[in-house]
Amino acid sequence: MLPIAPMDVRAGFCAIVGLPNVGKSTLLNRLLGRRLVAVSSKPQTTRDRIIGVHTFEMTDGGKAQIAYVDTPGVQDGHGPLRRYMQRAAVMSAADADVVLMLVDATYKAGRMPDRLAADDTRALADASKDHPIIIALNKIDRVEKPELFPVMEAWGAHLPGADIVPISAETGEGTAELEQLIAKALPIAPLLFPEDAYTDRTPQFIAQEIIREQLYHQLGKELPYASAVLVEEWTERKGELVIGAVIIVERDSQKPIVVGKSGNRIRELGIAGRAALAETFGKPVHLTLFVKVQEEWSRTEQELAKLGYVPNVGDRK
Ligand SMILES: Nc1nc2c(ncn2[C@@H]2O[C@H](COP(=O)(O)OP(=O)(O)OP(=O)(O)O)[C@@H](O)[C@H]2O)c(=O)[nH]1
Numbered sequence: 001m002l003p004i005a006p007m008d009v010r011a012g013f014c015a016i017v018g019l020p021n022v023g024k025s026t027l028l029n030r031l032l033g034r035r036l037v038a039v040s041s042k043p044q045t046t047r048d049r050i051i052g053v054h055t056f057e058m059t060d061g062g063k064a065q066i067a068y069v070d071t072p073g074v075q076d077g078h079g080p081l082r083r084y085m086q087r088a089a090v091m092s093a094a095d096a097d098v099v100l101m102l103v104d105a106t107y108k109a110g111r112m113p114d115r116l117a118a119d120d121t122r123a124l125a126d127a128s129k130d131h132p133i134i135i136a137l138n139k140i141d142r143v144e145k146p147e148l149f150p151v152m153e154a155w156g157a158h159l160p161g162a163d164i165v166p167i168s169a170e171t172g173e174g175t176a177e178l179e180q181l182i183a184k185a186l187p188i189a190p191l192l193f194p195e196d197a198y199t200d201r202t203p204q205f206i207a208q209e210i211i212r213e214q215l216y217h218q219l220g221k222e223l224p225y226a227s228a229v230l231v232e233e234w235t236e237r238k239g240e241l242v243i244g245a246v247i248i249v250e251r252d253s254q255k256p257i258v259v260g261k262s263g264n265r266i267r268e269l270g271i272a273g274r275a276a277l278a279e280t281f282g283k284p285v286h287l288t289l290f291v292k293v294q295e296e297w298s299r300t301e302q303e304l305a306k307l308g309y310v311p312n313v314g315d316r317k
C-alpha cells in the first residue's frame with residue numbers, strides 16, 4: 001500500500017447532540033467498540049461532555065480521526081447541575097466541526113424537526129446551524145420502515161442537503177456508514193490526539209461513570225436524581241486495580257436506598273461495578289464502595305467542580 005499523504009488525513013470534533021435518552025452514549029460506545037460512557041434507560045444519564053476518540057482508515061484509503069463529544073440530552077430544567085448540563089451540550093455543538101444530531105425514531109413526540117423549535121432546544125439548534133450537520137435516526141431496530149419514511153422526509157425538507165442516516169446504535173446497523181459520512185465532513189488536518197488515544201478523561205473519571213451507570217441500572221425509579229460517585233482511592237497492586245469510591249446522596253433518607261436491606265444493594269452494586277470496571281480496564285479490580293450524605297452537593301458550582309463537573313473540561317485548547 002502507498003504511504004498516506006498528509007492531504008489524506010481528516011481530523012476534528014463531532015458533537016453528538018439531541019434530546020435525553022435518544023441513544024447518544026450508546027452510539028459513542030458502539031463507535032469506539034468499548035464501554036466508555038454510561039448508558040441507561042433513564043433520561044439525564046450523561047452529565048458532562050466526554051470525548052471519545054476514534055482513529056481509522058476511511059473507505060477511500062485516507063485516515064480519519066474523529067473526536068466525538070458525548071453530551072447531556074437537552075431539556076428544560078432548574079438548578080446548577082441541570083444548567084451545567086444544558087451549557088455543556090450547547091457549547092459542544094458551537095465548538096464542533098460537525099454536529100451529529102441524534103433522533104430517537106421510536107419517539108413520536110420528539111422525532112420530527114419541529115421539536116427543535118421548542119424553548120429548551122432552540123439554543124442547541126442555533127449553536128448547530130453554522131456547522132455541517134448530519135441527522136441520525138436511531139433505534140430503527142424498533143421501527144417499521146413505512147413509519148420511518150415520513151420522518152426522513154421531514155428532516156430532508158427541514159435541512160436540504162444534510163445527510164439523514166437511519167441507524168441502530170444497539171445492533172450497529174448503519175453506524176459504519178454514518179462514521180464514514182462524519183469523517184468526510186471533517187477538515188483536512190493533522191491528528192489532534194495520539195493514534196491510540198480513546199478519551200480525554202482520566203481513568204478515575206471513567207470509573208466514576210461506570211459505577212454511576214450501575215446505580216442507574218440497579219436502583220431504577222428509586223434512584224435519587226442527585227447522586228454522584230467520587231473515586232477516592234486508586235492504586236495498582238500485583239496487577240490488580242484497587243479502587244475505593246464513595247456514592248454521594250443528598251439526604252439521610254436516601255442512604256438506606258443505596259445500602260439496601262442488610263447491605264444487599266450495595267453488595268450487588270459492588271459486584272456488578274467490579275465486573276464492568278474489569279472489562280473496561282482489562283485487568284482484575286478490587287472495588288470498595290461507601291455511601292455518604294452530602295447535603296445540596298448539586299446546588300453549588302464548587303461542589304459540582306469537586307466531582308469533576310468542571311466548566312471547560314473537554315474544551316478545545
Ligand atoms: N432498541 C434500541 N435501544 C437503544 C438504541 N440506542 C440506545 N438505546 C437505548 O436507549 C436508552 C438510552 O440510551 P443512552 O445511550 O443512555 O441515551 P443518551 O442519549 O445518552 O441519554 P442521556 O445521556 O440521558 O441524554 C438505553 O436504554 C439504551 O439501551 C437502539 O439503537 N435501539
Ligand SMILES: [Mg+2]
Binds near residue numbers: 024039045
Ligand atoms: Mg448519554
